[in-house]
Amino acid sequence: MLSASQVTALLQNSSVTILDGELGDTATMSLSEETLQLLKSTVHIVIHAASAVNLGSSLREMSYTDMAPSLCLIRYALKFPNLERFVFVSTAYANAHLRKSSTSSDVPVEEKIYPLDGEKEDYYASAVQAWKQVQRTGSSEEYEAHDFPWPYGYGKHLSERLLLHQASERDALDKLLIIRPSLIGPAEEFPVPGFASPHSMSSTRLAAAYMLHPGRRITLATRCKDPHTESTIDEVPVDVVVDRLLVHTALGTAGCVHAVSGEKGRQSVEDWWRALNKERRLPWSLKLVWDSEDWHSPGLHRSERISKIVGASYAFSEEKTVQAVRKLGGGVDEKEKMRLGSFFRALFFGVETGHIYPVALQMARKKNWPACSVRLLCRKGKTAAT
Ligand SMILES: NC(=O)c1ccc[n+]([C@@H]2O[C@H](COP(=O)([O-])OP(=O)(O)OC[C@H]3O[C@@H](n4cnc5c(N)ncnc54)[C@H](OP(=O)(O)O)[C@@H]3O)[C@@H](O)[C@H]2O)c1
Numbered sequence: 049m050l051s052a053s054q055v056t057a058l059l060q061n062s063s064v065t066i067l068d069g070e071l072g073d074t075a076t077m078s079l080s081e082e083t084l085q086l087l088k089s090t091v092h093i094v095i096h097a098a099s100a101v102n103l104g105s106s107l108r109e110m111s112y113t114d115m116a117p118s119l120c121l122i123r124y125a126l127k128f129p130n131l132e133r134f135v136f137v138s139t140a141y142a143n144a145h146l147r148k149s150s151t152s153s154d155v156p157v158e159e160k161i162y163p164l165d166g167e168k169e170d171y172y173a174s175a176v177q178a179w180k181q182v183q184r185t186g187s188s189e190e191y192e193a194h195d196f197p198w199p200y201g202y203g204k205h206l207s208e209r210l211l212l213h214q215a216s217e218r219d220a221l222d223k224l225l226i227i228r229p230s231l232i233g234p235a236e237e238f239p240v241p242g243f244a245s246p247h248s249m250s251s252t253r254l255a256a257a258y259m260l261h262p263g264r265r266i267t268l269a270t271r272c273k274d275p276h277t278e279s280t281i282d283e284v285p286v287d288v289v290v291d292r293l294l295v296h297t298a299l300g301t302a303g304c305v306h307a308v309s310g311e312k313g314r315q316s317v318e319d320w321w322r323a324l325n326k327e328r329r330l331p332w333s334l335k336l337v338w339d340s341e342d343w344h345s346p347g348l349h350r351s352e353r354i355s356k357i358v359g360a361s362y363a364f365s366e367e368k369t370v371q372a373v374r375k376l377g378g379g380v381d382e383k384e385k386m387r388l389g390s391f392f393r394a395l396f397f398g399v400e401t402g403h404i405y406p407v408a409l410q411m412a413r414k415k416n417w418p419a420c421s422v423r424l425l426c427r428k429g430k431t432a433a434t
Pocket of ligand 1: 069070071072096097098099100101113117137138139140228229230231232233245247248249250
């Protein structure tokens with residue numbers, strides 16, 4: 049997290065104005081009329097990253113916490129006379145359902161919308177239809193017909209299409225940028241190496257859940273022939289996500305853009321697991337057992353029944369960032385170029401193991417386990433963050 053002095057510096061910075069609002073199913077965001085008017089007349093760029101990120105939420109819950117607020121916000125923002133860009137933070141796993149139909153165990157995912165009823169589908173019309181069904185029944189035919197790992201993934205898939213539909217109705221498709229991060233991890237450089245908000249780091253939460261498992265084996269689902277080496281974890285430093293978001297916003301990129309570590313930066317589960325086992329204190333190592341193809345199977349380990357994707361592998365395309373790097377040309381420092389490209393190595397298990405322990409402590413508290421149990425199971429690790 050940031051230090052107290054860094055937070056104070058930010059709060060005292062006259063170019064930052066903080067408005068404490070609440071997105072909901074109306075465009076007012078619990079803000080005063082005066083503030084709303086100020087927003088309307090001054091805002092050029094809206095970056096919408098608010099989300100109740102919870103893989104366990106039902107689709108109905110997501111419709112209240114994520115979809116309706118996102119729709120309200122874009123409808124409102126598209127009326128701003130000076131609006132240049134609306135950026136929606138989605139997830140690369142909005143297309144995780146492709147695993148089922150893919151012929152490859154390393155599922156290719158392009159930076160585009162995958163219509164759920166075949167390539168010829170009018171996905172604006174189907175989104176409006178599905179949204180009506182979700183509001184009425186808490187589900188939709190297209191959701192039932194596809195194997196999404198969680199309602200969250202489908203909720204983002206539907207939100208992307210609903211937002212695109214809104215933008216197209218207002219002839220503003222060129223203003224909408226959809227950023228799709230994979231698992232967001234600790235910062236590579238900015239504001240300091242290792243900076244993280246551990247509770248929103250999905251792979252840290254996963255690592256902490258495995259750390260608290262006192263047994264000898266964990267059962268995971270996979271379709272890979274050799275899951276240890278073929279299944280991968282795509283974790284991207286949070287500052288790389290922000291860099292990509294800002295560069296594509298500035299360059300005027302429209303549509304979907306992945307912010308991922310990609311084929312060159314992702315880790316095999318084997319490497320991830322080896323590093324994780326080093327952080328365990330118990331004298332026996334924890335063995336991965338690969339089982340069913342079905343990621344909803346009740347036989348899987350508790351945390352895998354939530355995360356689901358550890359035994360899978362996704363090859364997220366980064367073509368739009370490759371194009372952006374080309375567009376930026378020679379004027380950009382080589383190192384900066386690399387941060388935009390997929391050439392960095394995710395840091396997590398190099399220096400960031402220190403984030404696991406506090407998350408494990410919080411998880412143990414929820415289970416009513418004493419803090420000393422975490423000390424018995426998990427090392428304190430280390431982090432580069434100051
Ligand atoms: N973390 C990941 O690995 C990951 C991966 C891919 C994509 N993403 C996406 O990245 C975005 C940010 O995720 P994150 O992990 O940074 O989440 P986070 O740490 O939970 O932050 C989400 C923020 O959104 C705010 N928020 C939620 N609902 C709101 C509402 N109705 N009105 C106003 N504010 C609201 C929350 O405020 P309160 O704290 O006050 O509730 C919180 O500050 C999300 O869109 C998420 O889907 C995250």
